[in-house]
C-alpha cells in the first residue's frame with residue numbers, strides 16, 4: 001500500500017480516524033493512536049476523550065447500581081432477621097418489607113449484570 005498523500009512512498013500505518021494509508025512523513029502518533037497530521041489527530045483525540053469520559057461515567061453508574069442492590073439485599077436480610085425476633089402484625093410487616101427489599105435488590109443486581117453482559121458483547125463486536 002502506498003501513502004494517500006504521496007503515491008511514490010510506501011505506507012507505514014493507517015490513520016485510525018479516516019482509515020487512509022500514511023507514510024513516515026504523514027503519520028503522526030498521538031496519545032490517542034495513529035492519525036494523519038492535523039484534523040484527524042484532533043478528531044481522534046476528541047473521540048478518545050469522549051470514550052474515556054463515557055467509560056468512566058458508565059463504570060460509575062454500574063458501581064453505584066451494584067452498591068445500591070447489595071444495600072437493598074442487606075437491608076432485606078436485616079429486616080427478615082429482625083422479623084424473626086417476634087410475632088404479630090408489625091413483625092409480619094417487617095418480614096414482608098425484608099422480602100421486598102431482598103427481591104428488589106436481587107432483581108436490580110440481575111438486570112445490572114445482564115446490561116453489563118450485553119455491553120461487553122457489543123464492545124467486542126466493534127473490535
Ligand SMILES: [Zn+2]
Nearest residue numbers: 015018036040
Ligand atoms: Zn486521517
Ligand SMILES: [Zn+2]
Nearest residue numbers: 003006023026
Ligand atoms: Zn505521505
